[in-house]
Amino acid sequence: MKEAHPVNFDEIIDRKNTNSMKWDNVKAVYQNDDLWPMWVADMDFRAPDPVLKALDDVTKHGVFGYHHPPHSLRQAIRDWASRRFGWEIKPEALTFTPGVVPAIHHLINAYTDEGDGIIIQTPVYHPFFALLQSNRRTLLENRLVEGEDGKYKIDVDDLETHMKNGAKMIILCNPHNPVGRVWSESELAKIAELCTRYDVTVISDEIHADLILQGNHTPLAKLEEAKNLQVATCMAPSKTFNLASLQLSYVIFNDEEMQKKLEQQMKQNFMGIGNPYASAAAEAAYRHGEPWLEALLDYVQGNVNYVNERLQKEMPSIGFAKPEATYLLWLDFRKLELTQDDLQDWLRKEGKIALNDGHMFGKAGSGFARMNVAAPREHIVEGLNRLKTAYDKKVNI
Numbered sequence: 001m002k003e004a005h006p007v008n009f010d011e012i013i014d015r016k017n018t019n020s021m022k023w024d025n026v027k028a029v030y031q032n033d034d035l036w037p038m039w040v041a042d043m044d045f046r047a048p049d050p051v052l053k054a055l056d057d058v059t060k061h062g063v064f065g066y067h068h069p070p071h072s073l074r075q076a077i078r079d080w081a082s083r084r085f086g087w088e089i090k091p092e093a094l095t096f097t098p099g100v101v102p103a104i105h106h107l108i109n110a111y112t113d114e115g116d117g118i119i120i121q122t123p124v125y126h127p128f129f130a131l132l133q134s135n136r137r138t139l140l141e142n143r144l145v146e147g148e149d150g151k152y153k154i155d156v157d158d159l160e161t162h163m164k165n166g167a168k169m170i171i172l173c174n175p176h177n178p179v180g181r182v183w184s185e186s187e188l189a190k191i192a193e194l195c196t197r198y199d200v201t202v203i204s205d206e207i208h209a210d211l212i213l214q215g216n217h218t219p220l221a222k223l224e225e226a227k228n229l230q231v232a233t234c235m236a237p238s239k240t241f242n243l244a245s246l247q248l249s250y251v252i253f254n255d256e257e258m259q260k261k262l263e264q265q266m267k268q269n270f271m272g273i274g275n276p277y278a279s280a281a282a283e284a285a286y287r288h289g290e291p292w293l294e295a296l297l298d299y300v301q302g303n304v305n306y307v308n309e310r311l312q313k314e315m316p317s318i319g320f321a322k323p324e325a326t327y328l329l330w331l332d333f334r335k336l337e338l339t340q341d342d343l344q345d346w347l348r349k350e351g352k353i354a355l356n357d358g359h360m361f362g363k364a365g366s367g368f369a370r371m372n373v374a375a376p377r378e379h380i381v382e383g384l385n386r387l388k389t390a391y392d393k394k395v396n397i
């Protein structure tokens with residue numbers, strides 16, 4: 001582990017009136033302006049200093065003509081993958097995309113046809129549902145199974161049944177949003193083995209790969225069991241370094257033909273990528289942002305521990321398993337015995353906090369809500385104080 005970086009994550013940075021989705025869209029989504037925002041998956045922290053400096057340099061240059069991401073960015077990504085995941089990739093084996101969601105859209109279109117069955121593991125990141133629906137693919141739901149410790153596991157028998165019945169693709173989420181699992185090597189090996197056996201193409205959405213709190217991230221494509229498998233691995237600096245609005249991500253391939261197909265698909269749809277700010281920020285982050293990231297992970301873990309302690313002591317009917325990755329907490333409100341609509345109403349009206357509705361992640365999210373803790377501690381304290389007020393009215397009367 002690198003030495004801690006002197007970043008003041010406690011600093012409150014006012015994001016109101018900056019066109020921030022998290023802060024300025026609350027009213028549009030929740031019909032209420034005074035909710036405490038703990039929803040959209042970005043952070044209330046400033047990006048690492050080297051990133052800010054790189055962005056300044058682009059501004060100072062002042063010429064914003066057409067741009068393509070440089071080879072040095074590919075090399076920085078290769079070095080990052082090698083250092084962080086022990087994964088050796090070739091700089092040419094990656095294709096830049098303006099976001100992971102658009103990448104998945106094009107990957108689906110490059111390798112499957114209308115009507116084809118695609119597996120997703122629910123509860124899961126909500127745009128996966130929309131991507132399947134808008135592309136008229138058949139959703140095959142492989143529900144995750146909750147362990148007694150609140151830790152979710154994969155229902156391997158159900159997964160195999162979908163594959164036996166002709167699934168063409170699986171969209172994996174590793175680490176998993178919203179349940180916070182970092183899939184282990186053995187779990188991934190099993191998936192890879194099944195996908196190879198039944199000829200199922202894998203989109204592995206690994207956008208949260210750098211936000212590991214416990215254990216290590218294993219890219220599925222790195223495994224020996226995946227060597228004959230078609231895998232497109234989606235990664236980005238956007239979650240890691242809080243650069244989502246710069247819209248840069250990439251897909252890593254272990255198969256050249258597969259990469260060509262995606263690039264053809266993107267070309268046919270006139271989709272390119274070329275923003276000098278995004279390239280400069282990403283390269284600076286991957287080359288110089290590691291100490292900042294280590295400090296961030298410590299801070300986020302502190303927030304997770306804080307939430308855990310307060311829930312256990314003051315709100316024991318709200319269930320919670322510490323995530324192995326991400327800054328997103330999957331809170332279990334089922335003991336309050338509210339319908340999903342009533343739960344959302346209660347969080348808004350009594351709690352005055354904006355959390356993501358569990359149903360956004362599929363029916364498997366019934367009784368849950370997702371809380372974002374990538375913010376200064378003071379922000380988390382306020383959110384929990386609000387939740388406690390609502391809880392006391394409902395439970396401790």
Ligand SMILES: Cc1ncc(COP(=O)(O)O)c(C=O)c1O
Binds near residue numbers: 099102207208236
């Ligand atoms: C699993 C997952 N994939 C993709 C995204 C979004 O990616 P992008 O903003 O690059 O489209 C998110 C954002 O929360 C996510 O959690």
